[in-house]
Every structure is written in structure tokens, then in C-alpha cells.
Amino acid sequence: AGLKKVTDDMKTHKNPTLRQGPKPFKAAAPQTAPKPGKPAVQAPAAAAKKPPVFELQDKRWAIEYQEGNKNIEVADTxxxxxxxxxxxxxxxxxxxxKLNSITLDSCKKTAIVFDDVVSSLEFINCQSVQGQVMGKVPTISIDKTDGCLIYLSKDSLDTEIVTAKSSEMNVLVPKDDGDFTEFALPEQFKTTWDGSKFNTVQTDIA
Structure with a gap:
């Protein structure tokens, strides 16, 4: 007499949804530590642009960090x-x-025109440079330079040109009519063993 009446909506055979038990328990996936993000790559800071220099330091004329200056003149030498x-x-x-020597170091697209040098004209670590002697220069040195054009005068045809690790080197020799004839300096060499020593000769680039 104390039992409650079972109505039709409580009967499982009439309500299939009542036969569906709760979903089985699933253990929560273990939490993994978040992957550390890649540190942001910072672009290297641009090197501070140095101010141009043009001054006599003791016995040396320092010409440094000049940009696009076509009127640099050293007169009191x-x-x-x-x-x-x-x-x-x-x-x-x-x-x-006339002065002792001239050196161009790490210069690009720069030309030097001078009267007379007692010692030498040197190009070191340069790109696309030119040199023109109006008088005499005993020695011209070209080292680690790509693209070098040398204009000789009639008084400097006996100059010695020393080259190392350089390319695209051309020397222009004056003609009687004032024009120039251009000659390319050798960049490629061939070395052979003759049984007792090595012999090296220049080779023309095809």
C-alpha cells in the first residue's frame, strides 16, 4: 500500500530513453605543460653611421666615411x-x-686622381675603384679588390703593378693622340710540376 503508482511515462518498455544510462566516465587527459614559444628573433641593430672625416692627422690625410662627395681635394701636401x-x-x-703614398681601403665606386707619388698607390678591399696618375708612381698595389681601373701617364709607364686576390683589373696606357689603350691584367694561372719544381704561367680566361 505504501508503493507509489508507476505511470506510463515512467515505464521503460514504453520510454526507450529511460533505458539509456549515463555516459561512462572518461578520465581527463593529463594536462601537458604548454610548449614554450620561440623567442622573437630581433633584427640586428643597424650600425651607427659614422660622420665623414677629412683632416690632416700628423703626416696623414685621413679621408673617411665620405658619401657621394665628388669634390674632395687635397692640395697642401x-x-x-x-x-x-x-x-x-x-x-x-x-x-x-707630390707626396709619399696613397691608400684606398674598403672603398666603393671611388676614384683617385693625383700628380706624383714617391712610394706607392694601394687599393685594399675595394670594389669598383679607379686611379689616375698625372705624373709618376713607382708601384701600384691591388689587393683583395674587385674591379679596378688604372690610368697611367706617359711618365709612369715603368711602374710596377703588384696584384693579389683581385679580379676585373684593367690598365689604360696613353697613346700619342691622347687616347688610351686598355689592357686586362691576368687573374688566372696554371701551375705544373716538372719533376723538380713547380712552374706557374698565366692563362687567358676564355
């Missing part, structure tokens, strides 16, 4: 002074009178 141009880009340097 003597035999004890030198000219040192460093990291000049797209410049023209004119040197008057």
Missing part, C-alpha cells in the same frame, strides 16, 4: 705626407703636388 681613404663610397678624390 709635401713629400712626408700620405693620403689614407677609408670606406668612402661614390666619391672623387683629387691630390695635388
Amino acid at each position: 709635401n713629400l712626408k705626407q700620405t693620403v689614407y681613404a677609408f670606406k668612402c663610397n661614390n666619391c672623387v678624390i683629387k691630390v695635388k703636388n
Whole structure:
């Protein structure tokens, strides 16, 4: 008498949904530590642009970090002074009178025009540079330079040209009519063993 009446909506054979038990328990997947993100790659800071220099330092004319200056002129020189141009880009340097030596180091698209040098004209680590001697220069040195054009004068045809690790080197020799004839300096060499020593000769690039 104490039992409750079972109505039709409580009968499982009339309500199939009542036969569906709760979904089986599934253990939660273990939590994994979040993968650390890749640190942001920071672009290297651009090197601070250095101010141009053009001054006489003791016995050396320092011409440094010049950009696009076509009117650099060194006029007050003597035999004890030198000219040192460093990291000049797209410049023209004119040197008057006679001095000891001239060096272009790490310059690009830069030309040097000078009268007379007692010692040497040197190009080191340069790209697309030019040199023109109006008087005499005993020695021209081209080292680790790609693209070098040398204009000789009639008084400097006996100059010695020393090259190392360089390419695209051309020397222009003056003709009687004032024009120039261009000659390419050798860049390629062939070495053979003759049984007692090595012999090296220059080879023409095809």
C-alpha cells in the first residue's frame, strides 16, 4: 500500500530513453605543460653611421666615411705626407703636388686622381675603384679588390703593378693622340710540376 503508482511515462518498455544510462566516465587527459614559444628573433641593430672625416692627422690625410662627395681635394701636401681613404663610397678624390703614398681601403665606386707619388698607390678591399696618375708612381698595389681601373701617364709607364686576390683589373696606357689603350691584367694561372719544381704561367680566361 505504501508503493507509489508507476505511470506510463515512467515505464521503460514504453520510454526507450529511460533505458539509456549515463555516459561512462572518461578520465581527463593529463594536462601537458604548454610548449614554450620561440623567442622573437630581433633584427640586428643597424650600425651607427659614422660622420665623414677629412683632416690632416700628423703626416696623414685621413679621408673617411665620405658619401657621394665628388669634390674632395687635397692640395697642401709635401713629400712626408700620405693620403689614407677609408670606406668612402661614390666619391672623387683629387691630390695635388707630390707626396709619399696613397691608400684606398674598403672603398666603393671611388676614384683617385693625383700628380706624383714617391712610394706607392694601394687599393685594399675595394670594389669598383679607379686611379689616375698625372705624373709618376713607382708601384701600384691591388689587393683583395674587385674591379679596378688604372690610368697611367706617359711618365709612369715603368711602374710596377703588384696584384693579389683581385679580379676585373684593367690598365689604360696613353697613346700619342691622347687616347688610351686598355689592357686586362691576368687573374688566372696554371701551375705544373716538372719533376723538380713547380712552374706557374698565366692563362687567358676564355
